[in-house]
Amino acid sequence: MQPNQAKQKIEELTTELKQHTYNYYVLAMPTISDYEFDQKLEELSKLEKEFPEFLDADSPTQKVGGDITKEFVTVKHRWPMLSLGNTYNEQELIDFDQRIRKAIGDNFEYVCELKFDGLSMSLTYEDGKLARAVTRGDGTQGDEVTTNVRTIHTIPKKLAKGDYPPLFEIRGEVFMHLKAFERLNKERVDAGEVPYANPRNFASGTMKLQDSAEVARRPLDCFLYGLYTEKTLFKTHWESLEAVKSWGFHVDNHSRLVSDINGVLEFINHWDTERHNLSYDIDGIVIKVNNYSQQQELGFTAKSPRWAISYKFKAERVETELLAVTYQVGRTGAVVPVANLKPVLLAGTTVKRATLHNADEIMVRLQLHEHDTVFVEKGGEIIPKIISVNLDKRKPDAEPIKYITHCPACHTELLRQEGEAAFYCPNDEGCPPQIVGKMQHYIGRKAMNIDGLGDETINTLYNRNFIRHISDLYLLRAHTAELKQMDRFGEQSINNMLDGIDKSKEQPFEKVLFGLGIRYVGETVAKKLVAHFKTIDKLMAASVEELTAAEEIGGRIAQSIVDYFADESHREEIEKLKAAGLQFVAVEREVNLASDKLAGQNFIISGTFEKFSRDELKDIIEQNGGKILSSISAKLNYLVAGDNMGPAKLEKATKLNIPIISDEELLKLIG
Template structure:
């Protein structure tokens, strides 16, 4: 009897332990699911509402897949509000919210060929048939759904959260790639255009050139510029941006125009007048899709627009219907994503630097990381709005990418790693150099110091600009020397260079007699520099190299320019109100007038010479040039002048818009990039001279 009691007691203990373990395991699983949901909701909110991505696509997908697997395995913890049951998050209601008749799904992402092979296996297992694909570019822009009825554009809606989006019809009507009416008669009575709104690099560069002329901050990248442009209140401004649109699908209400394949669907769109991508391929095997991906990966850097991957779709529409959808995505489509290099590091501090024109530039000081093959210690923050948008705190863990693969930038923060005691980054009220109260540029996020005549970095910056190669080109007079001269109170503005004496230069650090004489010789030689370069060099706000040339074409002397009216200035090509006002303000300052009069008295060229801007021939008309490497037959400045004298155009970077690259000795990355593009004519110096006769 005693043995039975003991046995029963042991069994009871085992059952209790088993039940307790199950209870604890169940509780842990529930906590894990709820934790994942909370984290994914936060990432969705950061991305869709705050437009502030705090996690890479790859890491987000890993979390989402983990949650989906747990919910499938433990259906008792299903929740209709789970991130797996919907796409995205809350709508930003700057425009009226409209329900999508046909939901706009997101795509499952793949990051390697193994993912694609697994995806193909799942498809074949589901439909038990061979499958063909269509491969096309994944444009990095803003998705749009546009309703057409009886050949006329009726309504355009942003993607939003997939269920509803914002009505931006009037803005979309300003995009020239999108027809307002379709002239073809044999078309569906009612259908939806699904596509991507994007901006080319060329258009972005044009926009930024004009913004820089007006003293505005340049836009950061094509994607954000395109997305932001669609929400502008003034549709006329949207038209000026030059947005593009490409179709990736038609949804037709009736069966009057049944197409058998996705490829035929795109061709129907092209027939009706919509733009489709030039890079579309019907692939009859997964191997062909891989070849397409590898080919586009090579060509990607030469495209004039951003892509962030390749979209693969099952070609047969009947097979698409059989495959259907998950709660999040179509089973018949997958996006192969190019992974941008992004790393996490610590924000150590933010320094506020004063630029030559007085703009306050915040720079993030980072714990050093290797990114894109270089050691990154600093990153741009652009302006106060970026700081507020990121909600930056000192010692935050931040995500850093290279903007355009060149300039490091902070793209997000890791809120889970923030200390309770960290201090938020605040923009200064006064100039960090001279303590003058900062002023905000109208309609911009930029602040500037108005004390431009006496703020140390601005004064020194203007004098460094004056001696620079594209201005007065005074050799041997560098920034360090100018800084010393200013500290010793020997110079305060460019006119003071012409009063310097050798005995004033010799006491400077690392200054020998020969160096001092070379500086004085360079200053004397600068008196021969033509008017347009002097005008650029004196540093009138918003007057760049190109604007200076156009001003000299219209005003022969500095006095003519000084006495020009606002109306006369605005009549000059590319001179807008901001530039005109800046010129008038410059000449209304007595210190600037005194400097100009002193420059004239020292013999600096402040009137147009007889041969200035003379065009010798039109032999280079419509052709673009760039010079690289060490030139031996002429200087780079002389070469660029020869191009202009023969009606050609100089550009600053290698792109498909470049016609001729002229190379000297030890040409490097520009030559390699031109060879990769393949359409650029490469010349040596003598061949360039032969070209102009």
């Protein structure tokens, strides 16, 4: 390759890899597999070695991780969080082993650990208490996410008495179990939100949330595997793992101490198969020289330790035939394409379908044709995904697959909103899967929780023309005689169903609002809206500007709410539900005043707090005579500020010279 060609290729790879790094670390939305990324990084590294005159100090080969997000305080690591060298084949592991033996001889051991597919985290403990949690970031500094990490139950906030040092760091991986991922992703789809591709992205996205209450709602876990202290306490890494386990830390029990490279290869081969039986994702094995003195002797490169390496499993990939593309309509109207495949065995299960996400996936990235031979992967994905097409096997006369233009259920022309990937069917009042899906959502446990009613019963009642809208559920008692004539509808089951429907009238406003199934209005958003607007009439009358003034309500959610209530049929449905006796007014709790020390004072609470939730601080203010405002204005007396407070609120409060106080200063105001 000529120097000018090499220069151009290096620049292209550098730009591409920087974007992929940003997608992975900052957005938590990678667009290529780890294997493809590592291959491109290796290609760039080789070119830079061959043409060192074009090596840039800011090259991806010289960096450990990604850039720092702006939402959190940036903290410099006491000890750099280096990345490990990666390999995908056994020969490179054998080469690694030979380099170790050449440097320190044959008398050493390896520790083999599972490589968890999550988010790297550094925890600092002072006098046995969790003082700080910081993400890896770029390896030298990361984002402080202490408030969010405190919600993870397996991370101790305070250690029992033990022989640990007064100050130490312990590092590990925050991750999400597969069952939790499936459940939470389903909730996102039900709320009309884009699902995460895999548990790692969900865990990473969760750690970047501003609201620690929402973080706590998403069950995360953490395995710890690295102890860092000013003075070396142990002779080996294995001893340190055993010690931190005794201190109360969650350490993975699958790690193994082995005497040579054969033990390493045996461990790898075992977990290449057995990983599919774990409740969480792993993407490889980490191999470390056990003895700390030998680690020091081996040293470091600029980017990674010479005494450790990461063996990464290739995502399992199979080849099969695309039989057809079909389309599913969700309750929010989103149309999701699904690839129907010739059945093939992948990662221990028979795969017949694969996700295609959206139109761009079909027509732009994959450029699918009818009966294409496709490569399917399941690595890191719960649902198998088509990675690419085997163009060598494409039939010459194969027609390109075109995304449908009309709803497969009701034939209404599909719409695609600007900036969104998905197409939607706008006929929410006449499209059967949307109607049924909304009613199934409405009766669900997290919404109205109606006993005696299930998804199959909703289907049956819809098909028999008993129900077309949610409000029709409250008219079913008038059809008791007709219901008794139906198969599998006994008198007791009918009574249980009708009693459950009647009891649902007692559910609070926020449950009803969530149950309506407004796009983007999930369980948490519904609670915020009810707390702010108090009544359905005020909510229906609110403008986009008034909606975004509510806590944590963004422009996309606000516009969705305005559009929903602009539809006359939706307003009519609300009136029918009111007439049926449902709750559309927030229940105001009776406040028992502890004092009147804050009487006449107006407050806003923003950010996250270590000792209190925002609801608890709100209660404290109201119980002492204070009032909570919904937005910053000249009427505000105090802004109670916690960690990660929104910069817009801070700027506005500063301009208006409003005193900004901490939760501790608030407590001082009331003595």
